[in-house]
Amino acid sequence: MSLRVRFAPSPTGHLHIGGARTALSNFLEARREGGIFVLRIEDTDPERSKREHEEQILRDLAWLGLRWEEGPDVGGPFAPYRQSERYDRYRAVAEDLLARGHAYRCNASSEELDALRAAQTAAGEDPRYDRRNREANLGPDCGPHVIRVKMPIEGVTVLDDLIKGRIEIPNEKLDDLVIIRSDGTPTYNFVVVVDDHDMGITLVARGDDHVNNTPKQIHIYHAMGAEVPRFAHLPMILGPDGSRLSKRHGDTSLGSYRDMGILAEAMLNYLARLGWSHGDQEVFTEAELISLFRLQDVGSSGARWDMDKLKWLNQTWIQGMAPAELTHRCLPFFEAQGYAVAEHQDRLVHIVSALQKRSPTLVDLASQARFFFVPDAELSFDEAAVGKHLKGEAGTLLRSLAARLAALSDWSEPALSAACEALLAELGLKMGKLAQPVRVALTGQGVGPGLYEMLLGLGQARSVARLEAAAAKANPPG
Numbered sequence: 001m002s003l004r005v006r007f008a009p010s011p012t013g014h015l016h017i018g019g020a021r022t023a024l025s026n027f028l029e030a031r032r033e034g035g036i037f038v039l040r041i042e043d044t045d046p047e048r049s050k051r052e053h054e055e056q057i058l059r060d061l062a063w064l065g066l067r068w069e070e071g072p073d074v075g076g077p078f079a080p081y082r083q084s085e086r087y088d089r090y091r092a093v094a095e096d097l098l099a100r101g102h103a104y105r106c107n108a109s110s111e112e113l114d115a116l117r118a119a120q121t122a123a124g125e126d127p128r129y130d131r132r133n134r135e136a137n138l139g140p141d142c143g144p145h146v147i148r149v150k151m152p153i154e155g156v157t158v159l160d161d162l163i164k165g166r167i168e169i170p171n172e173k174l175d176d177l178v179i180i181r182s183d184g185t186p187t188y189n190f191v192v193v194v195d196d197h198d199m200g201i202t203l204v205a206r207g208d209d210h211v212n213n214t215p216k217q218i219h220i221y222h223a224m225g226a227e228v229p230r231f232a233h234l235p236m237i238l239g240p241d242g243s244r245l246s247k248r249h250g251d252t253s254l255g256s257y258r259d260m261g262i263l264a265e266a267m268l269n270y271l272a273r274l275g276w277s278h279g280d281q282e283v284f285t286e287a288e289l290i291s292l293f294r295l296q297d298v299g300s301s302g303a304r305w306d307m308d309k310l311k312w313l314n315q316t317w318i319q320g321m322a323p324a325e326l327t328h329r330c331l332p333f334f335e336a337q338g339y340a341v342a343e344h345q346d347r348l349v350h351i352v353s354a355l356q357k358r359s360p361t362l363v364d365l366a367s368q369a370r371f372f373f374v375p376d377a378e379l380s381f382d383e384a385a386v387g388k389h390l391k392g393e394a395g396t397l398l399r400s401l402a403a404r405l406a407a408l409s410d411w412s413e414p415a416l417s418a419a420c421e422a423l424l425a426e427l428g429l430k431m432g433k434l435a436q437p438v439r440v441a442l443t444g445q446g447v448g449p450g451l452y453e454m455l456l457g458l459g460q461a462r463s464v465a466r467l468e469a470a471a472a473k474a475n476p477p478g
């Protein structure tokens with residue numbers, strides 16, 4: 001049977017990076033095996049589930065580069081892929097379990113169950129449901145009731161987890177689980193099994209926050225007479241202090257990393273490497289991950305989130321990206337800075353190339369690009385750099401360079417380099433004498449991109465204007 005995996009987010013908020021990592025693991029597994037990746041929306045909580053969350057989750061997954069063969073947006077042979085649209089099916093399965101004696105109605109009131117728990121606690125026992133009504137065979141007219149599934153009372157349930165190994169749970173620990181609440185709505189453990197069965201899922205890979213649910217789910221498969229899939233429980237992502245990653249450690253939504261200018265390629269690379277490795281290789285393309293990543297090679301203990309490493313990977317991906325593609329990725333970040341992108345259209349690639357080697361994130365790149373976009377008159381100057389480099393003969397030098405550059409009919413790196421070399425030869429100076437005054441003139445700062453990178457990014461008119469303005473600043477004419 002070919003592999004079918006799924007990612008089953010609840011649309012109750014943004015996509016957490018842990019969820020993104022679970023989705024990615026399923027995606028890679030499906031791609032390697034030529035299987036099917038299903039996206040299913042678990043929107044059984046009507047209060048907290050929102051369509052806009054669902055849409056955002058789908059957009060975030062697509063941003064990361066994930067593709068699914070079946071899902072609420074693309075349909076598929078087992079549609080619908082939203083649990084809220086499958087209630088008739090859950091009801092029918094519950095009726096079938098009742099009819100075959102695998103489930104039963106229980107009309108114990110909440111007061112009765114509270115009293116039971118209080119008595120158990122007083123006697124020093126763990127509070128749990130006492131299986132009352134398991135054999136009572138109550139009919140649908142027994143008043144307000146829930147439907148519970150019969151769990152085995154003896155023996156052990158064995159879970160052979162792909163990541164965690166063998167886990168054994170004594171069945172006496174398993175309560176007769178409610179599958180339909182008294183208001184008629186189905187519960188998570190029930191619907192997830194019905195759906196995974198109906199959708200032909202052969203491997204369930206999810207976060208290990210669900211590992212305690214799995215034995216209960218295995219018995220629901222048994223009760224349904226359905227084949228039990230394989231399971232893989234991914235350890236939680238930990239914060240730097242070793243506790244489960246949460247908001248107090250920083251950003252936890254995938255979208256917040258996109259917004260801070262992490263490339264999807266770097267995020268994909270980083271998420272796959274969390275708790276998984278292949279020799280000492282750090283940088284992986286999607287294609288490499290598809291061939292190399294295996295769920296069973298994921299470590300069984302939690303991996304720590306390491307922002308420095310993510311930024312390092314991001315910088316590596318930024319440096320390796322084709323400038324035209326990187327420019328395209330930078331546009332929203334330039335717009336967010338308020339830059340008049342359209343006015344600089346033909347120089348954008350030069351601007352991005354100038355900063356590509358020096359930016360850990362796209363936000364960082366965009367903020368460093370400010371001097372390229374601001375009107376000349378608004379360029380802000382670092383006074384220390386001005387004091388050091390825009391004085392005395394620098395004025396003459398900048399004025400001569402401005403004149404030479406103004407005369408160029410070709411604004412290319414070879415032409416710029418020839419013009420600068422000619423000027424230096426004429427004045428008997430070394431490049432070092434020229435670069436710093438020019439940098440301060442063009443950027444206002446003492447550090448920045450290379451000489452030709454700055455000139456190409458600014459273009460002829462603005463470069464000449466800035467050189468002339470700085471020359472006047474350094475030694476006023478006359």
Ligand code: GLU
Pocket residue numbers: 007008009010042192205206207210
């Ligand atoms: N909807 C569940 C969640 O978001 C996923 C359950 C599962 O993968 O079985 O945690």
